[in-house]
Amino acid sequence: MxxxxxxxxxxxxxxxxxxxxxxxxxxxxxxxxxxxxxxxxxxxxxxxxxxxxxxxxxxxxxxxxxxxxxxxxxxxxxxxxxxxxxxxxxxxxxxxxxxxxxxxxxxxxxxxxxxxxxxxxxxxxxxxxxxxxxVTERLLAERQLRASEAQFRTIADAMPQMVFSTLPDGHSDYFNRQTYEFTGVPPGSMNGERWADIVHPDDREAVGERWRHSLETGEPYELEYRLRHRSGEYRWVLGRALAVRNEQGGLVRWMGTCTDIDEQKRTRDELLASNRRKDDFLAMLAHELRNPLAPISTAAHLLKAAPADPDRVQRSAEIIERQVRHMTDLVDDLLDVSRVTRGLVALDRRPVEMKAVLSHAIEQVRPLIEARGHELTTRMPSGDVHVMGDRSRLVQVVSNLLNNAAKYTPSDGALAVTMAVDEDVHIRVADNGTGIESELLPHVFELFTQGARTPDRTQGGLGLGLALVKSLVELHGGRVSAESAGRGLGAAFTVTLPVLKIDDPAASASRAAMSLPRASRRLRILVVDDNQDAAETLGMLLETLGHEVHLAHDSARALDAAAKGAFDAYVLDIGLPGLDGYELARRLRAQASGVAATFIALTGYGSADDKHRGDQAGFDHYLVKPADLGELARLLQGG
CATH class of the missing domain: 3.30.450.20 (PAS domain)
Known part of the structure; x- marks a missing residue:
């Protein structure tokens, strides 16, 4: 083959x-x-x-x-x-x-x-x-990359800050969950350069300029600006970003965060503004106190230079008297504000007819109104209008508002005082004067706050009046508000107080006492208050209701009285000299005679923290002055 x-x-x-x-x-x-x-x-x-x-x-x-x-x-x-x-x-x-x-x-x-x-x-x-x-190495690398990316996303989503990343050219390609929760926009809607749409229009130029500088130079990015929140308002954030580089130093991407600093920034700005107001106030205080010293000093030199000239002596003495009175008024204002804002003022509460309050306040300020040539109009409802309060303090509230209106209204201006009644009494003092700037309006009732003065400084004073007004109105259970359309457009202040409905004002006090329940059982009560008038009047009222009452005006006497005999109830003020009411209650409780007694705090301190401290000190009840005496009577009877 x-x-x-x-x-x-x-x-x-x-x-x-x-x-x-x-x-x-x-x-x-x-x-x-x-x-x-x-x-x-x-x-x-x-x-x-x-x-x-x-x-x-x-x-x-x-x-x-x-x-x-x-x-x-x-x-x-x-x-x-x-x-x-x-x-x-x-x-x-x-x-x-x-x-x-x-x-x-x-x-x-x-x-x-x-x-x-x-x-x-x-x-x-x-x-x-x-x-x-x-493809083993490639797949393992991809798996490792996916695991790393999943870990990064988990960490980024768990962070309280907004986290973002961008490509080297600055185009965004990732935002964490917090970003979308903050902004309320759909995921993916801010990629590329669309994130700029939620930046406040007034901040976009600064944000863009700073971002371009970082992209060009590789320098870290840091800036405070405002982002649109899901609520629609703009909130301050701190934006930061750092360049991420490879082993060769080449820029591969940017990683950054945005931190919501809105509350911190507003608080910081408010603190700075408050400090500025305080500094302005201290400068004004120094000026107001120095002003009287100059004529006093000059008058003293005149007295030494011409002691035998009766006319010069008389005039110098009058100058000194006037300036000392002015300085005394300034100091009294400071002390009054301090006492009221710290809750150290006890109101003499009784039915008060408000038309009479307004008339008295107008009479107090009338010399200034006439001196400046203002036209004053008033409008009142028919009939008497009553509130429960301290007459002199209410006159002080209205006269302060009217005095401010007169001082901050140029000569020949117009003032108006009106009163309206529904469920409350509304007293409005308005003027067509210098007005209040919008940025100052929310702060007019704060200490150390005062509007701009004219060059001739005709307004005078320390700007304490409105802070005092607010504190006094709130002590009466009311509120006060301010409104102004802006600089040069006048201002109006409205005081709102609970109305008191009575038929016979003259008999109201006696009827109030008669309406209190008589004691179903006679109690031995110790009343402790450093305000002797307050202690004595309360003691007399409780005796009228049928109780045996003992008074003490400080903690030492109270402890001594309790050691001599047991009491069924203790009515204690908190702001006492020496031991305060909280510590006094603890010590009285510790005594055998105080274990079964009823402890009632009757004080001007009424914050939630004060009441919590009262609970811790062992008080059974916590009443804020001026208290409802009917409620006090019921609490003493175990009601």
């Missing part, structure tokens, strides 16, 4: 194919149409760690049928192979291959593959070539 002669060209082609196949830089595996491996190249062996003599290589080249491998079927590879054997070039996605799954040693890998059919001239599939790509 004659052996066919293979043309030399064909041999040479086959050799070139073998060389190319073996030296190909990628893994190649040739499969027969029945799924068996015909040959593999060197790169395949390197990929799987299976070289000549290795069991895996021998197994793959002899026994292994890829179409019959249940592991490949489970991984979804077999359908791709069948498509390739049917004549279609297919891409097999990354699959984890482990030789141990077919009982052979080797290296597990993540591999992507391309299956290409090799066809005969007549179009029949003769073999399938598998080209493998080891």
């Amino acid at each position: 004659t052996t066919p002669v293979v043309p030399a060209a064909a041999v040479q082609t086959e050799q070139r194919f073998q060389t190319l196949f073996e030296q190909a830089p990628f893994s190649v595996q040739l499969l027969s149409v029945d799924g068996r491996t015909l040959r593999v190249n060197r790169a395949w062996q390197d990929l799987w760690g299976a070289h000549e003599g290795d069991p895996l290589l021998e197994f793959v080249l002899s026994e292994y049928d890829m179409l019959a491998d249940p592991q490949l079927e489970a991984k979804g590879v077999t359908p791709y192979l069948r498509r390739a054997f049917a004549g279609e070039a297919v891409r097999i996605p990354a699959i984890h291959y482990d030789p141990a799954e077919i009982g052979q040693p080797g290296i597990a890998r993540w591999v992507e593959a391309t299956a290409r059919p090799i066809k005969t001239p007549d179009g029949r599939v003769a073999e399938v070539m598998l080209i493998h790509e080891d």
